[in-house]
Amino acid sequence: MLSEASLAEIARERAKYPPERARSALLAALRIAQAEHGYLPETLVEYVAGLLELPAIQAFEVATFYSMYDLRPVGKYKFCVCGSVSCFLNGSDGILAHLQERLGVGLGETTPDGLFTIAEVECLGACKDAPVMQLGDRYVETLTPESLDVLIGQLRGGRDDVR
Amino acid sequence: MPRIEIDGQELEVSAGTTIMEAATQLGIYIPFFCYHPKLSVAANCRMCLVDVEKQAKPLPACATPASDGMKISTSSRRARMAQQGVLEFLLINHPLDCPICDQGGECPLQDVTMGYANPHSLYTEEKRVVEDKDIGPLIATEMTRCIQCTRCVRFGQEIGGIMELGATGRGEKMAIGTYVGRAVRSELSGNMIDLCPVGALTSKPFRYRARSWELKHTPSLCPHCSTGCSTDVQSLGREVLRVTPRINEAVNEEWICDRGRFAYAGLGASDRITRPLLRVNGRLQEVSWAEALDAAAAGLEQVLAENGPDSVSGVISPQSTNEELFLFQGLLRGLGVQAIEHRLRQTDFRADAAMPLYPALNMSLEHLEGESLVFLCHAYPREQQPLTNHRLRKSVLAGGQVWAVDSVRREFNYPVHGLVAEAGQDAALYRTLARCVQGLAEEDGAGLPAEVLEAACALRDAADPLLLVGSGVLQHPGAAGLMAAIAELAEAAGARVGWLAEAANSAGAWLLGCVPGRLPGGVPAGTDSRPPAGGAWDARFRAWILMGVEPGLDAMAAVQARQSLADARFVLTISAFLGEAEAYADVVLPMAVWAESAGSYFNNEGRLQSFRAAVKASGEARPAWKILRVLADHLQVADLAFDDLDSVRSAWETRLGDFPLDVPAFGGFPEGLALMEGAGSPGEGCRILGDWSIYQGDPLVRRSVPLQQPAGCRLHPETAARQGLRDGDMVELQGPGGQGTQLPLALDAGVAPGAIWLSLGHPGTQALGGVGATVVLARAGVSAGAQA
Numbered sequence: 034m035l036s037e038a039s040l041a042e043i044a045r046e047r048a049k050y051p052p053e054r055a056r057s058a059l060l061a062a063l064r065i066a067q068a069e070h071g072y073l074p075e076t077l078v079e080y081v082a083g084l085l086e087l088p089a090i091q092a093f094e095v096a097t098f099y100s101m102y103d104l105r106p107v108g109k110y111k112f113c114v115c116g117s118v119s120c121f122l123n124g125s126d127g128i129l130a131h132l133q134e135r136l137g138v139g140l141g142e143t144t145p146d147g148l149f150t151i152a153e154v155e156c157l158g159a160c161k162d163a164p165v166m167q168l169g170d171r172y173v174e175t176l177t178p179e180s181l182d183v184l185i186g187q188l189r190g191g192r193d194d195v196r
Numbered sequence: 197m198p199r200i201e202i203d204g205q206e207l208e209v210s211a212g213t214t215i216m217e218a219a220t221q222l223g224i225y226i227p228f229f230c231y232h233p234k235l236s237v238a239a240n241c242r243m244c245l246v247d248v249e250k251q252a253k254p255l256p257a258c259a260t261p262a263s264d265g266m267k268i269s270t271s272s273r274r275a276r277m278a279q280q281g282v283l284e285f286l287l288i289n290h291p292l293d294c295p296i297c298d299q300g301g302e303c304p305l306q307d308v309t310m311g312y313a314n315p316h317s318l319y320t321e322e323k324r325v326v327e328d329k330d331i332g333p334l335i336a337t338e339m340t341r342c343i344q345c346t347r348c349v350r351f352g353q354e355i356g357g358i359m360e361l362g363a364t365g366r367g368e369k370m371a372i373g374t375y376v377g378r379a380v381r382s383e384l385s386g387n388m389i390d391l392c393p394v395g396a397l398t399s400k401p402f403r404y405r406a407r408s409w410e411l412k413h414t415p416s417l418c419p420h421c422s423t424g425c426s427t428d429v430q431s432l433g434r435e436v437l438r439v440t441p442r443i444n445e446a447v448n449e450e451w452i453c454d455r456g457r458f459a460y461a462g463l464g465a466s467d468r469i470t471r472p473l474l475r476v477n478g479r480l481q482e483v484s485w486a487e488a489l490d491a492a493a494a495g496l497e498q499v500l501a502e503n504g505p506d507s508v509s510g511v512i513s514p515q516s517t518n519e520e521l522f523l524f525q526g527l528l529r530g531l532g533v534q535a536i537e538h539r540l541r542q543t544d545f546r547a548d549a550a551m552p553l554y555p556a557l558n559m560s561l562e563h564l565e566g567e568s569l570v571f572l573c574h575a576y577p578r579e580q581q582p583l584t585n586h587r588l589r590k591s592v593l594a595g596g597q598v599w600a601v602d603s604v605r606r607e608f609n610y611p612v613h614g615l616v617a618e619a620g621q622d623a624a625l626y627r628t629l630a631r632c633v634q635g636l637a638e639e640d641g642a643g644l645p646a647e648v649l650e651a652a653c654a655l656r657d658a659a660d661p662l663l664l665v666g667s668g669v670l671q672h673p674g675a676a677g678l679m680a681a682i683a684e685l686a687e688a689a690g691a692r693v694g695w696l697a698e699a700a701n702s703a704g705a706w707l708l709g710c711v712p713g714r715l716p717g718g719v720p721a722g723t724d725s726r727p728p729a730g731g732a733w734d735a736r737f738r739a740w741i742l743m744g745v746e747p748g749l750d751a752m753a754a755v756q757a758r759q760s761l762a763d764a765r766f767v768l769t770i771s772a773f774l775g776e777a778e779a780y781a782d783v784v785l786p787m788a789v790w791a792e793s794a795g796s797y798f799n800n801e802g803r804l805q806s807f808r809a810a811v812k813a814s815g816e817a818r819p820a821w822k823i824l825r826v827l828a829d830h831l832q833v834a835d836l837a838f839d840d841l842d843s844v845r846s847a848w849e850t851r852l853g854d855f856p857l858d859v860p861a862f863g864g865f866p867e868g869l870a871l872m873e874g875a876g877s878p879g880e881g882c883r884i885l886g887d888w889s890i891y892q893g894d895p896l897v898r899r900s901v902p903l904q905q906p907a908g909c910r911l912h913p914e915t916a917a918r919q920g921l922r923d924g925d926m927v928e929l930q931g932p933g934g935q936g937t938q939l940p941l942a943l944d945a946g947v948a949p950g951a952i953w954l955s956l957g958h959p960g961t962q963a964l965g966g967v968g969a970t971v972v973l974a975r976a977g978v979s980a981g982a983q984a
Contacts, residue, residue, distance in 0.1 A: 075376050089375040090362035097364040155367070 034080045039069045043084060055085040059095050063102055072103040100154040108143040108150040110188055113167040114176075117156035123163040129153060131178040135185060148189065198264040203271065215257040215268055216244060226270050227279065227308040229286075229393040230345035231258035234450065235354055241286070241345045243308065245278035246270050254278040276312075283313040286343050289324045289368070290394070297341065299395030302408040305343065326371045331361075332379035333902040334386060334454060336403050342372055342396035348388040355451065356382040357589055357609025372396070382609070383582050383890055386457040390440060390450075399438065401461050401902050406432045414810035415442055417797060418456035419515050419790040420897060422697035423561070423583045424799030425452045429460070429791050429810035436460045436791050436811055446562060447799070453582035455890050455897055462899030463789060467774040470815025473784035480778060485816065492783040493830035495766040496531070499739040503765075505532030509737040512710055513744030514538045514699035515894055516820065517795025518804075519841055521701065521708040522716065522848035523824040524743060530833030534721065535712055537732040538705040540751040541667065541698065541888070543966065545727045546866060547676035550683070553718045553859040554706035555695035557584075557664075557800045565590040569658040571651075572600045573682050574622065575666020575696050578608055579890035584696065584800065585609075599651055601625065602668060603885050604953055605946025615651050619883045619951040620968075622672060623871045626681035629655070630688040661691040665861065667698040668887065671752055673968030677871035683862045693861035696800065699894070703798035707855065708848055716851040733757045739766040743820065744787070746895050748776040754962035755933055770823055773895050787820040788813035789896060794841055795821070802857040806845075881970040882915065882952035892957035907958035910944040911973075912951070919973050928976040931964035938976045 035043075046061040062081050067073050073081075073096055082092035096102045100113060112132060116125050129140065132151050136144050143150045159165045162174030173184065199208045202219050209218045214237075219226050230241035239259035246257045249267035254274060269275055287309065294300045326339040346363055349372065353359045360380045365371055374380060380388075389399050411430040416439075418425040425448035430438040439460050441452040472488030473480040483491075499507060510528040512521060516538075525536050539545075557564075564570075564587035577585035589610040592598055599613045600606060603622050606614070617625040628644065632652030655661055663686050665679070672678050686693045697703050709716040712727045728734035733747070733756045740761060747757035761767055761780040769781040772789040787793075792813040796806035813819065821844055828836035838844045891903040898904075909927060911919075921927060923943045929952075930936050937960035947953045952971060954961040964971050 079375070088359040088362075090359055090364075093375050094362040094364055098366045100366075 034077060035066060035069055039065050040084075043081075047085065055087055056091065058085055059087065059092060060099075063092065063096055067102060072106050075104070078104075100152060106143065108148050110148060110168060111150045111152060113152050113154040113157075115155070115157045115159075115163070115165045115167075116153040119156075119160035120164040125153075125164040125176075127178070128164050128166070128176050128181065131181060135182065149185070198262050198266070200262045200264070200266040200268065202268045209262050211261075213262050215246060215248075215255070215260050215262055215266075218262050219257060219268075219270065224270060226257045227312055228258060229304060229308070229343060230347060232347055232350075232391065235347060235350045235391075238346050238350065241343065242282045243279070243286070245275065245282060247272040247275040247278070279312045280314040283309055284317055284319070287313070287317060288319045289340075290343060291323065291340050293341070293395075297338070297395035298336075298398040298403060299341075299392075300407065303395060304393040324368055329373045329377060330379070331374050332381070332385075334400055334458060335380060335389060336398045336400040338396055338398070339371055339373070340396075341394045343394055344370055344372065345393055346372070347391040347393065348372060348397060351384075351388050351391055352382065355387070355586070356384045358382050360385075361388070383453050383455070383579065384451060384586070386454045387441070387451045399457075401458060402438045405437050411437060412810070414808065416791065416810060417700075417805050417807040418448075418452060419700045419797070420455050420459060420894065421581045421584075421700055422555075422702060422800035423447060423581045424700065424797055424803065424805055425456055425583055426805075427452060427456060431791075431811045434811050434814070436463055446560070447803070448583045449586075451583060451586065453890070454903065455582070458903050459897040459900045460791065461902055462896045463791065465773060465899035467899075468772060468814055469774050469784060469786040470817055472786060472816065473774070473781070475782045480774075480781070480784065485818075488783055488785060489826060489830050492768050492785065492827065495782055496739060496741070496768065496831065499766050500531060503738045506534065507736065507738040508533045508741070509535040509537070509732050509734070509739070510741045511537050511540065511732045511743070511745055511747065512705070513750075513894070514540075514702045514705045514710075515790070516701060516705070516744055517793075517797060518701065518704045518708055518848055519795050519821045519844040520743070520824065521704050521710045522851070523821055523828070523836060523838075523844060524741075525709045525716070526836050527824055527828045527831070527833055528741065529709075529715075530828065530836065531831060535727065535732060535734075535737065536710050537712060537727065538702070538710045539670065540732075540745060540747065542670045542675060543673055543731060543752050544675040544677075545731060546869065547679050548711070548713060548726060550676075550679060550863040550865045551706070551711075552695065552861055552863065553855060554703045554798070554802065555665075555697040555800070556703065556802055556857065556859050556861075557696070558692065558694040558858045558861065559662075560801055561587050564588060565594065566596075567591045567662050568596045569654060569661040570596065570598045571655065571661060571663045571691070572598060572602070572612075573626070573663055573665045574602050574668030574672065574678070575600070575664050576602070576606050576668065576887065577664075577666070577696055578606070579887075580667055580698070580893075581696055581800070582890070597654060599654065601629075601651070603672075603948065603951070605944075607946075613647070613651065613654075614946070615647055616946065616948055619885075619948040623674060623677045623681040626678070626685045630681070630685040632656075633685070633688040655685075655689040655691065658689075658691075661689055663689075663691045663693045664696050665693060666696045670698065671887070671967055673966075674871055676865070676869055679862065680865045680869050681871070683865065686861070695861060700799075701797040703800065703802060704796075707798060707852055716848060717853055717855065730756060730760075733760040735760065738764060739768075740764055741768045741770070742777075742781075743770040744772070744895065746771075746773075746775050746777075749892075749898070749957050749959065749962055750894070751962075752956075752966040755931070755935065755965055770820060771895070772817065773899065775895065785823050786815065786817040787823055788817045792817070793819035793821075796845065802855075881972040882911070882950060884954055884964060884967055884969050884971055885947065885951045886954035886956045886961065886967055888957040889955050892955065898957060905955075907939055907955045907961050908942055909939040909955075909961075910942045910947050910953040912947045912949045913943045913945060914949050915947075915952070916941065916943055919975075921973065921975055926976040928974045929964055930972040930974075932969055932971075933965065935963040935965075937961065937963055 043062045047058045050057040079089040082089045164176045226244045228244040230238045237259045239256040244257040245254035247269040414429045416427045416429040426442035426444035428440045428442045443450045471482040474483040512524045592610045601615045633656045751757040767781045769777040770785045791810045794808040925941045927941045
């Protein structure tokens with residue numbers, strides 16, 4: 034179900050922890066599996082649990098807890114908008130509403146062209162620049178509807194080095 | 197030793213005691229939901245917040261160790277505000293559907309809300325709704341009611357031993373569920389219903405049947421295995437509606453297994469007999485008790501007169517009470533009948549002389565927890581004695597080791613070292629182990645598998661190992677040889693030996709003389725009273741008295757039993773259910789089942805426990821002891837004219853006298869005992885292995901619809917491949933007598949190559965000849981999976 038490289042990487046993570054602490058390697062193992070597969074289908078979560086000899090439900094608990102794991106296919110760009118206190122007070126609701134209207138899809142959904150997914154996540158720890166969202170491995174801060182429109186235009190144009 | 201003060205009362209506690217435990221010692225109640233003394237501390241419901249002097253915030257009593265000088269208040273203004281605040285939060289998303297909730301009336305959330313909540317809520321927004329899950333036929337879910345205390349999750353991990361429920365999602369999306377809609381399979385799952393402090397997990401068979409305050413509670417005993425758990429039978433009118441555990445730390449702590457909890461659903465089976473039946477012109481007809489008793493006495497007297505007492509065989513269920521067992525053997529022996537049997541699953545009786553006074557655990561259940569090395573000899577307590585198994589599980593969690601020697605690799609809910617005999621080589625495996633332990637194996641056993649040597653080393657190095665002999669030994673076609681080999685191993689290893697008694701009152705059946713050759717108290721019955729070769733179903737018998745048994749499903753030699761009963765001159769069945777008796781019984785006397793009658797059992801430890809009737813017997817059914825007593829009257833058997841159950845009890849107590857709880861596990865074996873192993877290969881076919889599954893083992897539990905699981909067979913992948921069979925195929929099996937049946941196949945590398953594992957106790961599997969017989973396999977059809 035996973036490539037040799039991924040399996041080797043998971044084995045390396047597993048070896049970092051004592052034999053009776055397989056659960057500690059779960060976060061890393063799920064991340065590696067998702068990196069290869071794009072998302073974590075239920076069969077893959079169970080497979081990863083099996084690799085670490087853990088009950089499937091234990092891996093499922095972790096995979097559903099963290100918004101960084103995707104249990105369904107997501108778009109090329111996943112807008113993870115923070116909805117916690119600081120961002121909420123600075124209008125994250127409006128940002129999410131604008132995104133949904135502009136992209137024509139709801140929370141947790143992906144545009145038909147497979148480019149964008151919208152998600153609401155818990156605090157990203159960047160309150161001073163609220164409202165904030167995570168896009169891939171970087172943060173986009175002080176969001177406004179206008180800045181989002183510019184960003185979406187740039188991403189549609191194939192630029193993914195936007196700031 | 198910290199000294200603390202709770203609500204003005206001073207107390208000295210041992211280090212590490214939590215505030216909750218200290219308060220319990222003082223009899224001060226602190227409200228809680230997630231805390232449970234048998235589970236790990238989660239401290240996630242926050243209901244037990246208390247006010248501790250000099251602490252900035254209220255602290256959870258369940259997770260805070262008492263420290264010296266602590267002054268704690270459970271009812272100060274700050275504590276009360278914390279309690280009210282927590283309840284207000286818990287109730288934000290809890291539906292106020294108590295009027296339609298089964299938990300209503302026995303709900304901690306309801307009670308604590310009544311006692312501690314602020315009657316006004318500030319919350320006016322929408323409540324969350326959680327999707328219900330179907331987690332099987334036993335537990336109903338209403339997950340919107342869940343307060344995420346995670347008791348069920350912790351139970352699965354810490355007590356059940358298989359984690360099936362988990363908390364998925366985060367924050368307000370957190371919900372309890374199984375892995376993507378899977379069913380819960382643990383044999384202890386019903387305890388989660390008791391643990392759930394709200395109505396999220398309730399009993400499915402009990403759903404909407406009654407309100408908890410309408411139920412009558414009768415303290416009772418579980419009649420399904422030799423652990424002898426204490427139960428509470430809850431009834432409404434004539435109907436048993438629910439069975440829950442009673443706390444008994446020495447036996448079942450506060451758990452029972454699903455068999456004990458849900459078997460009551462079989463009480464109302466459609467073939468329940470409520471009037472006596474008599475065969476007239478080949479068909480059973482309802483008659484009066486007087487007619488039926490006359491016919492029963494006349495039928496027996498005729499056979500006794502014409503064929504003699506040696507032509508009568510009496511078979512009684514090992515689930516019967518001591519009073520029933522004592523009267524049964526008294527009645528039969530009064531008639532001169534020697535063939536009295538309760539061991540339906542055994543076929544090899546050559547070592548009867550070596551059997552102990554009774555199958556005794558030879559220790560207390562509680563002490564099992566402290567064992568450091570236990571060898572299970574053909575025993576599967578997880579299904580046969582689930583709460584005894586729980587003690588073994590605790591021993592493993594405490595650092596002990598359990599080895600399971602068996603003819604198949606079983607699935608335990610704790611780490612077990614498995615040792616599987618090759619098909620038909622069970623006794624040889626014990627012999628090999630014994631030789632290895634003695635150190636004789638170097639020259640003749642160089643090629644032994646590593647795990648055999650490892651097991652032998654574990655036994656040799658252990659200070660005080662324990663062998664537990666399971667029902668698989670007695671069910672083996674060469675039981676006598678197997679027992680002798682186990683005795684050899686025990687001798688070589690210097691191990692203590694205990695028996696895991698098969699049925700609820702196997703101990704009572706042995707002690708009270710329901711075996712051929714032994715009178716009550718284990719007194720030898722005389723010279724030649726050994727069972728004949730065919731056991732209770734031998735061809736020399738012409739009449740049978742059956743009590744509480746269904747030989748076609750309960751007997752290992754089911755094929756022979758059915759044949760003998762069909763050919764019999766006279767069969768008297770005393771039973772609660774008609775079942776197969778319709779085919780052969782001449783007279784059927786309806787007896788009250790457990791829950792409808794009273795009596796006593798000896799459990800595996802030799803602990804005498806009694807129970808009383810919870811409900812009235814159905815229709816004209818009568819308690820079995822009364823039936824036996826009236827029959828004795830009709831047949832003019834003296835000394836059994838007891839007027840009440842207490843006098844029966846004092847009669848058997850007098851006959852039995854004092855007996856030791858710990859008894860030698862084996863007596864002397866006969867000289868030159870052949871092992872009777874499966875010599876040679878079974879040719880084209882496969883050798884049958886199998887066992888009665890947890891929900892198939894007795895007439896009551898196999899009638900409990902919510903517990904039923906279909907029959908199946910399991911093969912080693914190699915065996916299957918050789919026969920051209922795949923996982924999920926329907927397999928056509930042909931027994932030695934040509935009987936055939938079709939079963940779904942599952943592949944299982946834990947079954948020895950050349951053997952087939954069957955779930956026994958089903959009509960199809962019982963027709964194939966029992967453990968040790970050979971079946972021929974063929975593919976019956978293509979499964980849905982293979983077509984797709």
